[in-house]
Amino acid sequence: MGDKIHQLLESTPEVINVGLELFARAVRQQGGQVHEIEWKPPLVEPDQRALALFNDPTIAAANSEAVTRMMRAQPVVVDVARARDVIPGMTDRTFLHAGPPIDWDHASGPLRGALIGAMLFEGFASTPEEAMRKLESGFIELAPNHEHSAVGPMAGVISPSMPVYITVNANGTNRAYTNFNEGIGKVMRMGAYAPEVIDRLRWISEVLAPLIGQALRRSGGIDLRNIIAQALQMGDECHNRNKAATSLFYREIAPYLVECDAPASDIAAVLRFINSNDHFFVNLAMVAAKVMADAAHGIPGSSLVTTLSRNGTEFGIRVSGLGDHWFTAPANVPRGLFFPGFGPEDANPDIGDSTITETAGFGGFALAGAPAIVQFIGGTPADAVRATLEMYEITVAEHEIFRIPALDFRGTPVGIDLRAVIRTGILPFIDTGIAHREPGIGQVGAGVVRPPARCFTDAYQAFQQQYLAHHALTTDARREE
């Protein structure tokens, strides 16, 4: 006779009630202890033959492996180089962009604006009209950053001669790349391409990037995970708020910058530029997250989500155990607050690779540590805590390194489990910038958004199919034995 059953009969059991509230009430009426759950039906009715996948220990083990790799990846930014020279698979005519694959015809306003800006920056066109004509004619090959070990905020456009940071995984073999942050307002990543935007990009590639590259080489590399971990305890969530992280990065790099062989005026300009831009670090937070997420990708059988990304038209996700296939659906429009003179009608649908931060267990998932952000939706710090608590319901681990003081230093929710999203109907919580829907205008606000459910339901169907096929295969194998 099992000891556990014996113990059960010896005690007055405490009950967890999943389902009808009537039964919880009945236990309470009898003086019993009962704990309730707010149960909601899953997003899809699972195939009855595949129910076991939700609790399959081999999937749990694969997810545990994946999330451990994600948490233990150690992204260190070591250098700066021209995109064409370092990004795998990049040609002289490749423009990388945020989100899942897209062509010019389907590109939204801000992505089109950024592509036009990149054409002007590369000297492929001398007017926006010429740039558009060439882009329409297929002069440029468009490809997602994510398929080239890269990420970029908002439109996320990286063209061949743009400078990129090189970030390595000091606890693995993968590396990732990202571009430089240009500041806020009228910037290329938001779809602006006015002359001052292109001029700023030139200054970045001629002055800022080479100096930062030199300083990074002198430093021997800066550990980005450490900066993120500290910033999460200083009010940042490192997606939409990067004040603390930018300051920490500034402190680390400043001495090496001062030691650089360059005119003092240039060094001062670089330091001022970093200091004046609260979002300077966001690209580094993203590239760190990309290193983490890629380390977790490709684990057979894992249902861990390793990419969340948007191109301004569609939202796309990828799953560790489902290869490089994108599951896409039309992107939602963020709710939020707008800069003076703009309103919800100006907002473009969700855009950018920056949701890689949520993928890696910070950004919106660490909102409890960044209460100021929640005011974007008229919320309170309590709503910030609620948002993070909700994400624990769909993640497989609590982060070993990223911790939140407001939750008694509990680790952030990390590693989105596709199965948990399906089961609970809870979609990842994202806080994000908002771009104007027309090209050439730029950022108009910031807010919060969730991915479309269809990305997850489609991915689930594929996962379930793979599971059943694998299952059938092993059954056949057994039969043959």
Place this chain on the structure above:
Amino acid sequence: MIVRVQVVPNSYYDSVALMAVAAIVNRQPGVDVAALLMGTSANLELLRDSGLWDPQLEQVSPNDLIVAIRATDEQTATAAIEQAIQSLRAASPVRESVERATLPRTLRSALRLSPQAQLVAISVPGPYAPIDAEEALRAGRHVFLFSDNVSWHEELRLKRLAQELGLLLMGPDCGTAYIGGIGLGFMNAVRRGPIGIVAAAGTGLQQVASLIDWFGSGISHGIGTGGRDLDERIGGITMLTGIDALAADASTKVILLLSKPPAPKVAQRVLERAAHCGKPVVACFLGHAPESVDGVHVVGNLTEAARVAVHLATARPLDEVNLQGVEQLRARVQAERARLAPGQQFLRGLYSGGTLCDEAMQILAQDIGDIYSNVPLREELRLTNPHQSKAHTFIDLGSDEFTIGRPHPMIDQTIRLERLQREVADPTVAGIVLDVVLGYGAASDPAGELAPAMEKARQQAQQEGRHLSFFVALVGTQSDPQNYERQRRVLETAGAIVTPSNAVAAQLARQLVA
């Protein structure tokens, strides 16, 4: 439109706080644009581009707060600036902790918050229920699985998993259990005592436990197995586990096994295990020819099961373990029988409990002949249309064909009242047999819902020169939350013959028509 700008020197506010207030001020009538910004160069550029420029902005530093308003008139603009500054400075209200105010959305979270909870009760729709059940088992928790419509494949898989993990899985389709003094699902307020029950029949368990309470004894535990446990495909996994558990349980002196007709092979395995468990065992397999097995007392109905178990547990002589007042009820039936009009010859059973319906048909069939049903004793007695009675008909109104999308008659009498109305209009009907199941989880006043309809039916019948008899098995105990005596009074006042035993109710009904 006019533009008014105010600079508050050395007042840092977070940009999000500023945007939040700006959004509020923006909604004021007459305000076209409200901008609250710190004086950084990027922000100054933004103000210049939005046409909110003011010469005093030449002097600001990044630590200065700028409030810029474009409004219809001076007064609106000034008021808006004032409101903006006030809102920024306003104190925020105290709130309660979120972690405590929010219910967990997943079993995993609930287990994290209440690691001491040993038992998980699941009543979500069947296609999803196995997911939660398996998660609970793998987390080392026992499971009470109320949900039905779980596939055979999943039932067997989960039961084997529970067995492997040394855990108790009650269900699927388990309506009732009683563990350590706590009733789960639908259960009556029974005294604790020496009799342990393993039941593959929910209302059967309620009937037996309630009668044991009536007879002055009590229940140690009531383990539910779900209705299909004794099918050959499942092999009685949970019932065998339950027998072992009660055999090892110090508070259990007598073990009582209940089931609807089991697969013969499975019944044999169960009885063999029972015979060697080391404690007296009473077995009631409804519809199963009572074959004697050494060491097991096989009985034919639920009331007998309760009597024999109490007799064994308390050493009281069997003929002293009886319900009071049955003789008086017999006399009353005799009197009512005399008032039937010619042609009134059939019984109609309107049940909420499947096991009780089955038991009643078993008892009646020998004497009154064929009984049609949606849960017939023999397949040829199945009603082609379960909504239309003929001759003797007994219906389980808790079956899927009645309850899909509607509340179960244990919770709400609507389904039963509709059916009752049609049965009483049939001039061939002499008596109606009903079960009213009390207890936790059941409707709060079932008698109150049924009595007016019964009374009306009787009056109508009387006007038409007929008499209608009602027999109610009022399943419950004196401690049930509905107040047993009050329920009984209400039903009796409406003219019903009320007894706590379903077998007795059936026997009385037989006397009316046989």
